[in-house]
Amino acid sequence: xxxxxxxxxxxxxxxxxxxxxxxxxxxxxxxxxxxxxxxxxxxxxxxxxxxxxxxxxxxxxxxxxxxxxxxxxxxxxxxxxxxxxxxxxxxxxxxxxxxxxxxxxxxxxxxxxxxxxxxxxxxxxxxxxxxxxxxxxxxxxxxxxxxxxxxxxxxxxxxxxxxxxxxxxxxxxxxxxxxxxxxxxxxxxxxxxxxxxxxxxxxxxxxxxxxxxxxxxxxxxxxxxxxxxxxxxxxxxxxxxxxxxxxxxxxxxxxxxxxxxxxxxxxxxxxxxxxxxxxxxxxxxxxxxxxxxxxxxxxxxxxxxxxxxxxxxxxxxxxxxxxxxxxxxxxxxxxxxxxxxxxxxxxxxxxxxxxxxxxxxxxxxxxxxxxxxxxxxxxxxxxxxxxxxxxxxxxxxxxxxxxxxxxxxxxxxxxxxxxxxxxxxxxxxxxxxxxxxxxxxxxxxxxxxxxxxxxxxxxxxxxxxxxxxxxxxxxxxxxxxxxxxxxxxxx
Amino acid sequence: xxxxxxxxxxxxxxxxxxxxxxxxxxxxxxxxxxxxxxxxxxxxxxxxxxxxxxxxxxxxxxxxxxxxxxxxxxxxxxxxxxxxxxxxxxxxxxxxxxxxxxxxxxxxxxxxxxxxxxxxxxxxxxxxxxxxxxxxxxxxxxxxxxxxxxxxxxxxxxxxxxxxxxxxxxxxxxxxxxxxxxxxxxxxxxxxxxxxxxxxxxxxxxxxxxxxxxxxxxxxxxxxxxxxxxxxxxxxxxxxxxxxxxxxxxxxxxxxxxxxxxxxxxxxxxxxxxxxxxxxxxxxxxxxxxxxxxxxxxxxxxxxxxxxxxxxxxxxxxxxxxxxxxxxxxxxxxxxxxxxxxxxxxxxxxxxxxxxxxxxxxxxxxxxxxxxxxxxxxxxxxxxxxxxxxxxxxxxxxxxxxxxxxxxxxxxxxxxxxxxxxxxxxxxxxxxxxxxxxxxxxxx
Numbered sequence: 001x002x003x004x005x006x007x008x009x010x011x012x013x014x015x016x017x018x019x020x021x022x023x024x025x026x027x028x029x030x031x032x033x034x035x036x037x038x039x040x041x042x043x044x045x046x047x048x049x050x051x052x053x054x055x056x057x058x059x060x061x062x063x064x065x066x067x068x069x070x071x072x073x074x075x076x077x078x079x080x081x082x083x084x085x086x087x088x089x090x091x092x093x094x095x096x097x098x099x100x101x102x103x104x105x106x107x108x109x110x111x112x113x114x115x116x117x118x119x120x121x122x123x124x125x126x127x128x129x130x131x132x133x134x135x136x137x138x139x140x141x142x143x144x145x146x147x148x149x150x151x152x153x154x155x156x157x158x159x160x161x162x163x164x165x166x167x168x169x170x171x172x173x174x175x176x177x178x179x180x181x182x183x184x185x186x187x188x189x190x191x192x193x194x195x196x197x198x199x200x201x202x203x204x205x206x207x208x209x210x211x212x213x214x215x216x217x218x219x220x221x222x223x224x225x226x227x228x229x230x231x232x233x234x235x236x237x238x239x240x241x242x243x244x245x246x247x248x249x250x251x252x253x254x255x256x257x258x259x260x261x262x263x264x265x266x267x268x269x270x271x272x273x274x275x276x277x278x279x280x281x282x283x284x285x286x287x288x289x290x291x292x293x294x295x296x297x298x299x300x301x302x303x304x305x306x307x308x309x310x311x312x313x314x315x316x317x318x319x320x321x322x323x324x325x326x327x328x329x330x331x332x333x334x335x336x337x338x339x340x341x342x343x344x345x346x347x348x349x350x351x352x353x354x355x356x357x358x359x360x361x362x363x364x365x366x367x368x369x370x371x372x373x374x375x376x377x378x379x380x381x382x383x384x385x386x387x388x389x390x391x392x393x394x395x396x397x398x399x400x401x402x403x404x405x406x407x408x409x410x411x412x413x414x415x416x417x418x419x420x421x422x423x424x425x426x427x428x429x430x431x432x433x434x435x436x437x438x439x440x441x442x443x444x445x446x447x448x449x450x451x452x453x454x455x456x457x458x459x460x461x462x463x464x465x466x467x468x469x470x471x472x473x474x475x476x477x478x479x480x481x482x483x484x485x486x487x488x489x490x491x
Numbered sequence: 492x493x494x495x496x497x498x499x500x501x502x503x504x505x506x507x508x509x510x511x512x513x514x515x516x517x518x519x520x521x522x523x524x525x526x527x528x529x530x531x532x533x534x535x536x537x538x539x540x541x542x543x544x545x546x547x548x549x550x551x552x553x554x555x556x557x558x559x560x561x562x563x564x565x566x567x568x569x570x571x572x573x574x575x576x577x578x579x580x581x582x583x584x585x586x587x588x589x590x591x592x593x594x595x596x597x598x599x600x601x602x603x604x605x606x607x608x609x610x611x612x613x614x615x616x617x618x619x620x621x622x623x624x625x626x627x628x629x630x631x632x633x634x635x636x637x638x639x640x641x642x643x644x645x646x647x648x649x650x651x652x653x654x655x656x657x658x659x660x661x662x663x664x665x666x667x668x669x670x671x672x673x674x675x676x677x678x679x680x681x682x683x684x685x686x687x688x689x690x691x692x693x694x695x696x697x698x699x700x701x702x703x704x705x706x707x708x709x710x711x712x713x714x715x716x717x718x719x720x721x722x723x724x725x726x727x728x729x730x731x732x733x734x735x736x737x738x739x740x741x742x743x744x745x746x747x748x749x750x751x752x753x754x755x756x757x758x759x760x761x762x763x764x765x766x767x768x769x770x771x772x773x774x775x776x777x778x779x780x781x782x783x784x785x786x787x788x789x790x791x792x793x794x795x796x797x798x799x800x801x802x803x804x805x806x807x808x809x810x811x812x813x814x815x816x817x818x819x820x821x822x823x824x825x826x827x828x829x830x831x832x833x834x835x836x837x838x839x840x841x842x843x844x845x846x847x848x849x850x851x852x853x854x855x856x857x858x859x860x861x862x863x864x865x866x867x868x869x870x871x872x873x874x875x876x877x878x879x880x881x882x883x884x885x886x887x888x889x890x891x892x893x894x895x896x897x898x899x900x901x902x903x904x905x906x907x908x909x910x911x912x913x914x915x916x917x918x919x920x921x922x923x924x925x926x927x928x929x930x931x932x933x934x935x
Contacts (some may be wrong), residue, residue: 032584033581033583033584033585034580034581034583036555037553037554037555037576037577037580038554038555038556038557039554039555039556039557039572039573039576040555040556040557040558041557041558041559041560042540042542042557042558042559043559043560044538044540044559046536046538054532055533055534055535056535056610057534057535057536057537058536058537058538059536059537059538060538060539060540061539061540061541061559061560074537077610078535078537078610081535081610081611081613081614082525082532082535082610082614084532084614084618085527085530085531085532085614085617085618085621085622086531086532087529087530087531087625088529088531115579116554116576116579116580117579117580120579120580120581124581137740137741138740138742174742176740176741176742179748179749180741180746180747180748180749180750181748182855183741183742183746183854183855258529259528259529259630259632259666260528260529260533260632261528261632262528262630262632262664262666262673263526263528263632263633263634263662263663263664263675263910264634264908264909264910266847266934267666267670269933269934271670358522358536358538358540359536359538360534360535360536362534397850397851397852397860398850399848399849399850399860399861399862399883400848401847401848401862401864401881401883401932401933401934402847402848402862402864402934403932403933403934403935404934405932405933405934406862406881406883406930406931406932406933406934408852408860408883408885408930410852428853430852430860432883432929432930434933460909463524463526463634463636463909463910463911464522464524464536464636464909464911465909465911483930485885485929487852487853487858487885488853488855489853489856489858489885489887489890489927490856491890491893
């Protein structure tokens with residue numbers, strides 16, 4: 001509260017402070033050795049102030065009374081310097097005050113309580129299991145854990161304490177052909193990073209899964225190169241999560257829509273809101289996209305965002321039509337007219353986030369998920385209904401333009417579908433798409449039993465770039481007539 | 492943090508160590524940034540941090556612990572945790588002993604003008620872009636970042652390395668009010684006085700103006716002129732892939748068919764030489780590597796032939812080679828032509844300002860995909876005739892450097908997509924044949 005008081009007395013009309021201690025442990029191995037083992041902690045605080053409608057932010061790792069007061073004054077001085085170029089002052093949408101909130105990720109086992117030697121032994125056992133497969137040459141595996149203890153206070157009286165966990169076990173197996181003419185890798189994309197504890201690593205069954213990943217890497221060496229053309233694509237949730245992330249979650253960030261990220265992340269084709277909200281058809285009637293920060297074990301789950309707002313669940317796309325955007329307190333006001341029209345209060349959806357104490361918070365995506373269809377269809381049903389297509393499992397290479405129209409996605413495993421059956425493995429596959437056409441070409445969707453939570457661990461946005469972690473849930477889907485290219489050029 | 496302060500801190504941390512070998516790495520410094528959007532400053536930030544990394548090794552078992560609490564109790568706790576974790580780690584058959592004292596060349600990458608740039612001065616730099624942009628009826632967005640810091644490495648064998656460096660970058664994207672045109676300009680340096688924010692803004696405004704209402708032309712293979720930034724965007728993927736071990740293991744473009752690597756083999760046009768020199772006056776970088784190895788000038792590709800791959804100390808020893816550390820700087824040879832000369836000599840071609848969302852597609856050929864952005868034009872009969880819609884490409888910088896027609900003078904570029912200082916890159920504008928554009932993008 002010292003920081004908030006110092007900022008107020010230096011002239012800030014609003015101030016908030018975040019104090020955080022992040023502990024990160026990572027272990028990486030290759031084949032039969034540990035490559036890296038590190039345990040890192042960073043502690044500090046950041047003060048954000050609003051003066052005459054302009055933001056200031058300063059941060060320090062030295063949490064003493066004098067330094068806190070100095071940083072608060074520095075933040076105010078900076079806001080005053082920034083005010084000189086002001087065109088449109090910042091106005092915060094109202095938010096309920098939380099006087100004494102606590103929240104903790106739903107963790108069963110704190111990963112930092114598990115002995116290092118057990119973690120190392122598990123990774124090396126998984127590597128050994130992969131290397132037993134004939135033709136598998138190299139294997140990398142790793143575990144990454146984060147625990148963030150974050151205290152937040154603002155000048156309106158909110159005060160919250162949260163403990164946030166993330167866990168990510170990963171493995172990559174590489175096969176090399178005997179004559180060194182080809183090499184292929186399989187990443188463990190069917191294990192998503194999650195907002196869970198060590199139980200997620202145990203549930204990942206690395207030792208049990210490793211031989212399958214290794215076999216798949218070896219099979220890729222002799223897979224048939226794809227013939228270019230248009231195919232019906234059946235996409236597994238382990239693949240589709242990334243496509244949702246890039247082609248739906250990013251373009252519905254409201255700061256992008258208004259040009260605030262034009263210099264790096266870009267703007268958005270879901271713009272302007274006046275012509276999109278309630279009007280623009282993103283996909284078929286059965287397409288519903290939800291924003292939330294509460295799905296159990298999701299990476300985006302929190303009790304309050306980084307400006308003290310309790311997040312809410314909201315529909316970004318409703319029955320195929322654009323219905324809402326991701327917002328912070330500053331941005332919610334920009335859509336005041338729409339919320340009034342809808343009979344809804346103008347409030348932030350709780351999408352403010354900063355990666356650490358040293359970085360200023362701004363709008364970041366919550367979990368953005370494709371809700372399952374009403375019929376309880378499964379992966380096999382989608383395959384069986386497809387006459388000529390390609391099934392794609394796992395995310396791979398990805399790239400999308402700065403307004404999120406033109407994208408290209410690879411994957412981990414590709415299978416040819418003929419007459420409703422998988423007939424063999426393909427390689428060198430990537431599909432190119434234009435976002436609205438791709439989603440409007442979706443004609444089948446899986447049901448609730450095939451819904452799965454994919455995760456993005458290092459989503460980059462902002463300048464300086466900040467990494468965010470979010471989950472994207474989805475069932476499998478089918479998309480008709482998508483353009484597939486062959487990426488295996490030799491010259 | 493100054494040299495003496497780092498020495499004292501390292502000494503203090505090493506005094507708590509009981510492991511066979513201990514390495515202390517200290518990174519300290521301030522980072523300031525100012526963002527502007529829609530012709531006004533949107534956010535800014537200033538922070539200072541100092542971290543100590545303790546690497547403890549006992550009987551070939553190692554672990555690293557980082558902390559930013561520098562009091563005795565915290566340092567001691569960090570050292571003890573590193574030692575405890577190291578003991579729990581299995582023996583590393585590839586462990587290399589710490590280096591003894593080394594001789595280093597003093598780096599030159601410090602600029603007082605950059606180190607002393609405060610929020611007010613950053614705001615002024617931003618205003619020299621936002622105000623002309625607003626006056627001309629355009630919408631400017633951009634980013635200015637400054638870094639001023641020091642790195643020190645000390646170990647229990649008496650090695651001590653210290654360097655201090657500044658870095659900054661300024662980039663801006665200027666768009667038309669109606670969103671039909673977009674232009675970019677950017678610069679990076681260790682020295683703020685070498686950048687001209689006003690000129691940079693004027694270039695972006697001019698490009699935005701010229702890029703309005705782009706027309707679609709068919710994707711395909713085109714003669715393409717890449718401005719230096721676009722060359723810089725792609726060239727770093729070659730040096731990133733030049734790892735000897737990956738090549739020797741058969742999982743790299745630099746793997747030789749049948750085994751071994753491509754050192755001594757011609758891989759690109761003979762006019763191409765790519766090197767790294769930490770004392771390059773246009774692209775200073777640190778003169779020592781993370782493990783304390785001195786970094787000197789390295790030629791990676793000479794006249795089209797692979798001269799060196801990077802070898803870490805273990806792999807060098809195993810292969811009977813000298814270690815070759817990676818570097819924070821890259822220079823590609825150029826020619827004497829100006830960008831205008833390259834355009835004037837082109838009957839029909841594409842001019843690319845910069846690339847975006849570059850991602851690897853096939854590591855066997857260093858094939859990448861990505862898109863053009865913020866200024867893509869058609870050249871006809873030696874002149875820029877119209878703005879065209881952006882393209883997606885699937886192309887390898889290796890293929891590209893085998894299709895060189897002509898090159899201009901090499902210059903320092905801001906080639907990090909995120910707009911931060913990034914790798915220090917000096918590259919020329921180039922004209923290449925058959926650049927492979929595979930689809931159209933509607934994005935402006």
